[in-house]
Each structure stands twice: as structure tokens, then as C-alpha cells.
Amino acid sequence: MSSTPAPRPLSVAELDLDGPDTPDGTDRTGPPGRTARPDWPVLGFRPAPGGPPVVPGDVFALVRLRGRPAATVVGTVADGEDPATVLADLARRRLAEAGRPGTDAERLAAARTHVPGTPPAAPPARVSVVVATRERPGPLARALDSLLAQDHPDFELIVVDNAPRTPATHELVTRTYAEHADRIRYVREDTPGLATAHNTGLAAAEGAVVAFTDDDVIADPHWLSALTAPFAADPGLGCVTGLILPARLGTPAQVLLESHGGFAKGFAPRLYDPAHPPADEPLFPFTAGSFGSGANMAFRADALRRAGGFDPATGTGTAARGGDDLYAFVAVLAAGFRLRYTSEALVWHHHRDTWQDLRNQAYGYGAGLTAYLTATLVRSPRLLPALLARLPRGLAHARTMTARRGETPETGVPGEHGTQHHPWPASLSRLERRGMLYGPIGYAKARAQGRAQARTRVPGGTPGQGGGQGGGQGGGQARRGSAAVIR
Missing domain, CATH: 3.90.550.10 (Spore Coat Polysaccharide Biosynthesis Protein SpsA; Chain A)
Structure with a gap:
């Protein structure tokens, strides 16, 4: 794979907090102006659906606020520690930081009070x-x-x-x-x-x-x-x-x-x-x-x-x-x-x-x-x-973003979605670039295969033996x- 140590496995869990619903901590579920409790009590903690139990070590957790997804965190749980407590402390800090001026306040604002399954006023469409x-x-x-x-x-x-x-x-x-x-x-x-x-x-x-x-x-x-x-x-x-x-x-x-x-x-x-x-x-x-x-x-x-x-x-x-x-x-x-x-x-x-x-x-x-x-x-x-009109600005933007990614240390700092950052192997970057060069060729091949299959299809719509994928056909109907x- 590479000379870099392989990433360690993580448990995956979800944690629900009784947190505030606005960046300033005002809880709109009660009387106007009431401030939510600073501890944001834990409403629930469990492994990810279908996943194994959480074990000591690194844990990736989805943080919910009263059922609503709000953030992800990664924490290390030592032997004898309660995973819910450790991750709740991390989550409270993460969400508090998201509500500070100049930070991603939208993340916390998006986690307003919500009860999953509450029916809308009108019946939803089929x-x-x-x-x-x-x-x-x-x-x-x-x-x-x-x-x-x-x-x-x-x-x-x-x-x-x-x-x-x-x-x-x-x-x-x-x-x-x-x-x-x-x-x-x-x-x-x-x-x-x-x-x-x-x-x-x-x-x-x-x-x-x-x-x-x-x-x-x-x-x-x-x-x-x-x-x-x-x-x-x-x-x-x-x-x-x-x-x-x-x-x-x-x-x-x-x-x-x-x-x-x-x-x-x-x-x-x-x-x-x-x-x-x-x-x-x-x-x-x-x-x-x-x-x-x-x-x-x-x-x-x-x-x-x-x-x-x-x-x-x-x-x-x-x-x-x-x-x-x-x-x-x-x-x-x-x-x-x-x-x-x-x-x-x-x-x-x-x-x-x-x-x-x-x-x-x-x-x-x-x-x-x-x-x-x-x-x-x-x-x-x-x-x-x-x-073509957007390409020059788009390429400049891409170069800026690439430079920023290059400034990220290669030792475990938090990644964008809460996991630890690990260097993306150069071999995978090369494969992506090779794939990009191949993409137009692959698309042309798929269109050609589709045309060949259409020619071998007998009247009445029975599939022929040509195989491949139909290409360039209009309409959303199969x-x-x-x-x-x-x-």
C-alpha cells in the first residue's frame, strides 16, 4: 500500500444530544429567551445501524441534536471509559465552535429542534x-x-x-x-x-x-x-x-x-x-x-x-x-x-x-x-x-484548493468529516488521473456497444447477444x- 503506517480501524456510532437549536444557544422549544442547559444531556448512544459494538480505541460518531444530524466527531475511548461521555464532550465542543461568529454557524443552525417522523400538514406525495x-x-x-x-x-x-x-x-x-x-x-x-x-x-x-x-x-x-x-x-x-x-x-x-x-x-x-x-x-x-x-x-x-x-x-x-x-x-x-x-x-x-x-x-x-x-x-x-467560459476561473480555484490541501500535515489531524487525516497515496492519485484520461474513451466505447446491441435486438424487444450498454438514447423511459x- 505505502510506507505510511496503515490507518487504524474505528468503531462507528451515533450519539444524540439535547442541545440548543440556534448558534447563540437560545432554545426555542420553551419560553422566549430561555437558555439551553450547558451540559447538553445525552439522549441516546448506540453503534451505527448493523454495526458491531463500540470497543475501546478510536470511535467515529455521528452527532445528532434531538434526532437531527448535526456533525461528526472522532474520539479515542480508553479502557474503562464510557464512550458516550467521551464523545459527548467532544461533540459539545465541536458544536459550540460551530456556533461562534466567523465559523460554520450554518451547521448548528441546521440542527434546529426536530422530531423525526413528525407528519407534515398535508399528506406527502407517493x-x-x-x-x-x-x-x-x-x-x-x-x-x-x-x-x-x-x-x-x-x-x-x-x-x-x-x-x-x-x-x-x-x-x-x-x-x-x-x-x-x-x-x-x-x-x-x-x-x-x-x-x-x-x-x-x-x-x-x-x-x-x-x-x-x-x-x-x-x-x-x-x-x-x-x-x-x-x-x-x-x-x-x-x-x-x-x-x-x-x-x-x-x-x-x-x-x-x-x-x-x-x-x-x-x-x-x-x-x-x-x-x-x-x-x-x-x-x-x-x-x-x-x-x-x-x-x-x-x-x-x-x-x-x-x-x-x-x-x-x-x-x-x-x-x-x-x-x-x-x-x-x-x-x-x-x-x-x-x-x-x-x-x-x-x-x-x-x-x-x-x-x-x-x-x-x-x-x-x-x-x-x-x-x-x-x-x-x-x-x-x-x-x-x-x-469554456467558466474553465479559467475553475482551474484557478482548483489550484488554490489543491495548495490548501498540500498544507495539511501528514500526521493525524482531524479530517473534514471528523476522521483522522491520512495522506492520500500518490498511487491512487495517479489512478484517478489515468481514469480521467480514459473516461471519454470509455464513454465512446459504451455508446458503440449500445448501438451494436440495438442492432442485434430482435423485433419485439427481446435482448440480443451483443451485450454492452445502450448509449445516447433520449428520454427517461427505459x-x-x-x-x-x-x-
């Missing part, structure tokens, strides 16, 4: 949740259990079995979850590729909002309600993304990925509006990596369909290796819709656990980045002038001929 999977019945069952426990009152689950080699997923959904047949639908998509699987799920969806997550997550019980509620308040909203935290940090690869940001986008809410581009992102809307990730996203169904859905020549399972979620974010923004990020919508992600997994991920990130940019310009060439839906 939601379709799409989970694409391939030959992973064990993780899928874990994900489905968490999705069935959602507090949203009206949703359906659509499991898209992507290019299956065995009947394992079909049997899991139709037998193990037979009692939930009114809630879960099985859809088979024989063309490999995550974007095609997502388009198939979108075509089958009955909900006004379509949420997407992965088979390797555990969804917080309030996830779906928090992810979809913003659509009711903003008719111009096309997409909402949420917070993704690690379910386990038991291997060096998992710790290293999370130490460098993982999938989390922080705790401050953010609205991305194409009519008012953010000043801190000179390349907007082409900075799609900052908007969110595909394991935790929802779209207004009509908006996603109007934007053309996912480009089927992107995503894992294709030669492009990734970028399907990034493409969809930019497509929806380019269609004039807004995008919102909220940390209230939380899923716990099981990071891949080996060094080779991390290598593959680094290469795939690089490839997916340039593949999505290529897809965006190929399918929406009108955006090219905007990209090709019905390659999908089998079983209710």
Missing part, C-alpha cells in the same frame, strides 16, 4: 424508491429491511435486477419478501449498466418523486421523508440529495476513503439554483461531484424525464465506469430546475473494504468524472460555451423490451 442490484442478495436484504422501516406513509420499492446471472435476487424479492408484495416490485433489466437499470426503475415508477439508493446502504428511518419533503415546498425543485456516512470503518481502505471525504457533503443545507450560480463554485453546474451521490438522491419524476433521464452509456457496469449520477444532476440543473442538499436525509454506506477495491474506486471516480462531462457535452452541445416486471 414516492417510488429504486434499488438497482446485481448478484448481492445479502446486502440487498439488509437494505430492503431498512427501507421497509421508513416512516414515510406512501411509498413503493422497485428492485431492478441488472443483468442477473442467477435467480438469487428474484427469489429473495418474491419469496423472502413475499409478505411485502404490495410494497416491493421486482423488475429484471438484462442490459448491464447502472444508468440503464435506473432508467428502467424510472419507467416502472408510479410515484411523483423517484428516490434512488444502493444495495449496500442502511437507510435511516426518517431518510425518505427528509429526502422528499423539500419537493412539496418548492415546485421548481428537480432533485434532492442527502448525507452518506460510513456504516463501518474496519479496514485501512475504508478509513482512508472516509478520511478524504468519503461520500459526505457536510451538514449545512445547500440550494443550487441555475438562475443564481454559487460564487464559490466557478465551474457550476459542472461541479456535479459537490452536489451529492447516487446512493442518496431523489428526483421529481417529471423533471428527470424532461431532462432525458440517465445517460445509459455512463455508470458502473459500462465501459465508462461511472458518472451516471453526476450526469443526471447536471441534466436536471441545465433543464432549469433547482437542486437541494440536506443532511437530514441520511443513509449509512458500507464502503468496499480492500485495497484493490479502493484502487478500482479511484480509477472509476476519475473515469466517471470525464465520462459524465463528455456525455453532457455530447448530448447537450449548447452547454459547451458555458463550460426500454420496455429489455425489462421484465413482476408484481
Whole structure:
């Protein structure tokens, strides 16, 4: 891996505090002006969902304020110490610092008093949740259990079995979850590729909002309600993304990925509006990596369909290796819709656990980045002038951010999301750059494979033997001929 000592494993936990709901400590749950208690009592402490018990050593903890995600901390718990006490002390300091003038007061302001599961004034719209999977019945069952426990009152689950080699997923959904047949639908998509699987799920969806997550997550019980509620308040909203935290940090690869940001986008809410581009992102809307990730996203169904859905020549399972979620974010923004990020919508992600997994991920990130940019310009060439106009400022901004990262000591200082910082190996940076060079080639290959498959498809929609991934097809509707839906 490298000559640098391997990162130590961490326990993962969540801690709930009875803290103030504003940066100045004023508690709005009682009489006006009442100041919250300075100790912020602990309301609850437990291991991350599905994770092992917390043991002495380093612990990564999500900090909630009365159920609402507010921050992450890392603390070292010695033998005989109470983990909840140690981490609560760290959390109080972290949140107090976040409320000081000149610091990230938004983080604490975002943690106003909230009771998960409180029903809104009007019944929420029906939601379709799409989970694409391939030959992973064990993780899928874990994900489905968490999705069935959602507090949203009206949703359906659509499991898209992507290019299956065995009947394992079909049997899991139709037998193990037979009692939930009114809630879960099985859809088979024989063309490999995550974007095609997502388009198939979108075509089958009955909900006004379509949420997407992965088979390797555990969804917080309030996830779906928090992810979809913003659509009711903003008719111009096309997409909402949420917070993704690690379910386990038991291997060096998992710790290293999370130490460098993982999938989390922080705790401050953010609205991305194409009519008012953010000043801190000179390349907007082409900075799609900052908007969110595909394991935790929802779209207004009509908006996603109007934007053309996912480009089927992107995503894992294709030669492009990734970028399907990034493409969809930019497509929806380019269609004039807004995008919102909220940390209230939380899923716990099981990071891949080996060094080779991390290598593959680094290469795939690089490839997916340039593949999505290529897809965006190929399918929406009108955006090219905007990209070229933003490029000089964007490159200058990137150089500044890189220089700041270079100033970070290579010994364990806290990382952005609460983990200890560990140097990102040069070998992984090289793989990312190689992936970036490959991305446009991979996208072109995927489009060519899609065209070849379309030629081998017999009348009536039966898949041919060409394999590969359909590319450059407009519309958010999946090709019905390659999908089998079983209710």
C-alpha cells in the first residue's frame, strides 16, 4: 500500500444530544429567551445501524441534536471509559465552535429542534424508491429491511435486477419478501449498466418523486421523508440529495476513503439554483461531484424525464465506469430546475473494504468524472460555451484548493468529516488521473456497444447477444423490451 503506517480501524456510532437549536444557544422549544442547559444531556448512544459494538480505541460518531444530524466527531475511548461521555464532550465542543461568529454557524443552525417522523400538514406525495442490484442478495436484504422501516406513509420499492446471472435476487424479492408484495416490485433489466437499470426503475415508477439508493446502504428511518419533503415546498425543485456516512470503518481502505471525504457533503443545507450560480463554485453546474451521490438522491419524476433521464452509456457496469449520477444532476440543473442538499436525509454506506477495491474506486471516480462531462457535452452541445467560459476561473480555484490541501500535515489531524487525516497515496492519485484520461474513451466505447446491441435486438424487444450498454438514447423511459416486471 505505502510506507505510511496503515490507518487504524474505528468503531462507528451515533450519539444524540439535547442541545440548543440556534448558534447563540437560545432554545426555542420553551419560553422566549430561555437558555439551553450547558451540559447538553445525552439522549441516546448506540453503534451505527448493523454495526458491531463500540470497543475501546478510536470511535467515529455521528452527532445528532434531538434526532437531527448535526456533525461528526472522532474520539479515542480508553479502557474503562464510557464512550458516550467521551464523545459527548467532544461533540459539545465541536458544536459550540460551530456556533461562534466567523465559523460554520450554518451547521448548528441546521440542527434546529426536530422530531423525526413528525407528519407534515398535508399528506406527502407517493414516492417510488429504486434499488438497482446485481448478484448481492445479502446486502440487498439488509437494505430492503431498512427501507421497509421508513416512516414515510406512501411509498413503493422497485428492485431492478441488472443483468442477473442467477435467480438469487428474484427469489429473495418474491419469496423472502413475499409478505411485502404490495410494497416491493421486482423488475429484471438484462442490459448491464447502472444508468440503464435506473432508467428502467424510472419507467416502472408510479410515484411523483423517484428516490434512488444502493444495495449496500442502511437507510435511516426518517431518510425518505427528509429526502422528499423539500419537493412539496418548492415546485421548481428537480432533485434532492442527502448525507452518506460510513456504516463501518474496519479496514485501512475504508478509513482512508472516509478520511478524504468519503461520500459526505457536510451538514449545512445547500440550494443550487441555475438562475443564481454559487460564487464559490466557478465551474457550476459542472461541479456535479459537490452536489451529492447516487446512493442518496431523489428526483421529481417529471423533471428527470424532461431532462432525458440517465445517460445509459455512463455508470458502473459500462465501459465508462461511472458518472451516471453526476450526469443526471447536471441534466436536471441545465433543464432549469433547482437542486437541494440536506443532511437530514441520511443513509449509512458500507464502503468496499480492500485495497484493490479502493484502487478500482479511484480509477472509476476519475473515469466517471470525464465520462459524465463528455456525455453532457455530447448530448447537450449548447452547454459547451458555458463550460469554456467558466474553465479559467475553475482551474484557478482548483489550484488554490489543491495548495490548501498540500498544507495539511501528514500526521493525524482531524479530517473534514471528523476522521483522522491520512495522506492520500500518490498511487491512487495517479489512478484517478489515468481514469480521467480514459473516461471519454470509455464513454465512446459504451455508446458503440449500445448501438451494436440495438442492432442485434430482435423485433419485439427481446435482448440480443451483443451485450454492452445502450448509449445516447433520449428520454427517461427505459426500454420496455429489455425489462421484465413482476408484481
